[in-house]
Amino acid sequence: MRKFLIALAALVAVALPSGVPVAAQAGGDNAALAINTRDGKTVYRIAIKVSRNDTGVVTNTNIAFAYASCADCQTYAIAFQAVLVTSNPTIDAPTNMAIAWNDQCDSCTTFADANQVTVTTDGPVHFTPLGNQTLASIRHDLHALKHEDLTLDELAATVNQLADQFTWVVTTQLVPAGNS
Structure with missing residues (x-):
């Protein structure tokens, strides 16, 4: 557990940029955090956000x-984020990361995937009606996906297909406010 807390602290330190005022950091972040310490349990966390x-x-x-x-457990974390930038930023440093960590696991499946799309307008x-629907x-x-019985390769392929769709929506289905 000590290693886990050290890793979590390191993750937070890396994820929060230094030298940026706290007010500028507030909001706009997205996280899927799946923590599993119970044998035989499945933990699935999905986070999808438009910032x-x-x-x-x-x-x-x-x-x-x-x-x-844990033993004989499955742990999955998937995070998708679109960042819609409507300014000319002086600091442009979004962070996207996925970490899957097995700690003394026996017959575990652990998966993490993060997809971030940043668009400046x-x-x-x-989003258009088609964009919202998609x-x-x-x-x-x-x-x-929580209810599917997929191998890791199948899961990764499915998540990649959904990430491609997400990127398509964010890059092609935006219109100026007031238009549809």
């Missing part, structure tokens, strides 16, 4: 962290 940033500091963080210290934007479908499909 809007109109400040001069883009330090949005997207983290998928899966930690397992000329002003406030919103985002809802992606969210549904990510949560439905």
Whole structure:
């Protein structure tokens, strides 16, 4: 457990940029944290978020962290984040990371995947009806993975397909606010 706490502290230290005022760091981050310490248990955490940033500091963080210290257990963390930037930032340093960590596991499956898409626009934007519908479908499909019996390779392939769809929506389905 001590190693876990040290790793978690290191994760927080890496994820929060130094030299940036706390007010600038507030909000806009996304995290899927799955921690499993019970034998035979499955823990699934999904986080999907669209963050809007109109400040001069883009330090949005997207983290998928899966930690397992158990026997015959499964631990999954998947985080998708879109960062919509409507300013000309002086600091542009978003962070995207995925960590899957087995700690003294016996027959464990641990998976983490993080996908972050950052788009700069000329002003406030919103998604088209098709974009909103596709985002809802992606969210549904990510949560439905909890009930699928997939191998790690199949899970990774499915998550990659959903990440491609997410990127497509964020990069092609935005329109200026007031338009549809």
